[in-house]
Amino acid sequence: MQTIKVGNMSVKTGEKASGYVEVKDTEIELPVTIICGDKEGKTIFISGGVHNAEYVGIQTAIEIANEISPSKLTGNLIILPLMNRTGFEHRTMSMVYEDGKNLNREFPGNQQGTVADKICYTVVTEFQKNADYYIDLHCGDGYEDLTPYVYCVGAAAPEVVKKARAMAEVVNVPYLVQSPCGTGGSYNYAGSCGIPSILIERGCLGIWSKEEVELGKEDVRNVLRYLGVLEGDVSKRTYNPTDVGTVIYKNAGHTGCWYPTKRSGDTFKKGEILGYIKDYFGNVLEICVAEMDGILLYQVSSLSIIKGGSMVAYGENPNQK
Structure with missing residues (x-):
């Protein structure tokens, strides 16, 4: 029997639960869904809303959390659809409402710091600590035009980089970027800690569409299928990302x-x-x-x-x- 614990949530093999995880020393509670597969296996952390106006990633994570059941999994999913919740609720674009910081510049965070630092610290110590692999969902911010592409970690051990690139290569986007950074961004820091991690960019300009979200969900499903966590084969794609x-x-x-x-x-x-x-x-x-x-x-x-x-x-x- 496998048990996944995040904050005060505890979910066992064959169970699915949604709730909130407290960011310590703040009034913020982060929404999370944990899905423990009927069969034990690796744990995948999926996040959205690091930048709170990147709506395609947020909605993709919400729908993935609703649609996947334990019976389909060999392994576990921890899904955090909205990392910057207060920014989302105050429409602050990239920034955390309380301190004006960009979460994707503050990892690994600091429990003694400002609100953004505490959010990052919570993500690292409560979410990333459980992860064998990590998928971070982004898009162009409310003021950014963007073409779809995918990042994989580069400032990490060679075997971690190799695994992350393999994950990225099944994403249906035309371009792939290997990141040279090991800190700052959530997925970058996770990679430096030995977790193969990718960041998918799809959508832009503070809008979202069903079509983009469907593409985003299929990206996530294909990575999960490739990793052997979700049943089924990797689906056909329009693109094989080019470095x-x-x-x-x-x-x-x-x-x-x-x-x-x-x-x-x-x-x-x-x-x-x-x-x-x-x-x-x-x-x-x-x-x-x-x-x-x-x-x-x-x-x-x-x-x-x-x-x-x-x-x-x-x-x-x-x-x-």
Whole structure:
């Protein structure tokens, strides 16, 4: 008999339960569903809502939690659909409502820190501690345009990286990015602790659709099937993700108005202009120029752009190598 414990929740083989896990020393309770398969096996942690306006990932996690039953599993699922709950309930985009921090920059967190630090610490000590594998569901934020792609951990032991890449390769997206980071993001930190982890990017602009959620659910199911946790074979996919190699993340050097020249998924050559930042009189403050041939993964889509905040992210175009 296998028992999974998260916070004050305890679920045994063949059981499914939903409830809340307290973030210690706060008034926040995180929603969680635990599904223990009829057959014992590995435990998969699935999270959404690290960024609370990334709705496709959140809804995907909610529906996966509702639809999968213990009879279909050899192993266990721990599903946290909304990590930044107070941000979601106050519509703060990426940031935790109480302290203005971005959860995906604060892992592994600190029980003695601010609210965001405590949330991260809770995720690490209550959720990640149970996990053999990890799937983190994201999309473009409320102000970001994004083309679907998948990250896998890179700053981890070679066997962890190999397992994470294999998970990523069954996701139905055109591009794959191996992360060079071992801290900051939830999945990055998990990877550095020996947990093969991926982050799926699908959807953007603070909206969601049934079609995107269905694609997201099939991504999750395929990873679970590949891992032998969910019954059935990996389904046919439109894409086999191609590694884009180096990724450049460019932050804005000025606050002002943003005028992009490309859309997510567009390709371009080194030296092409990707966008302009102008002041409120139309004067150019900054020109964003491509530093290599690339594929645009995501970019700010709002007129507003903030100094130090994200502007564009692009990877090497695998078709131009």
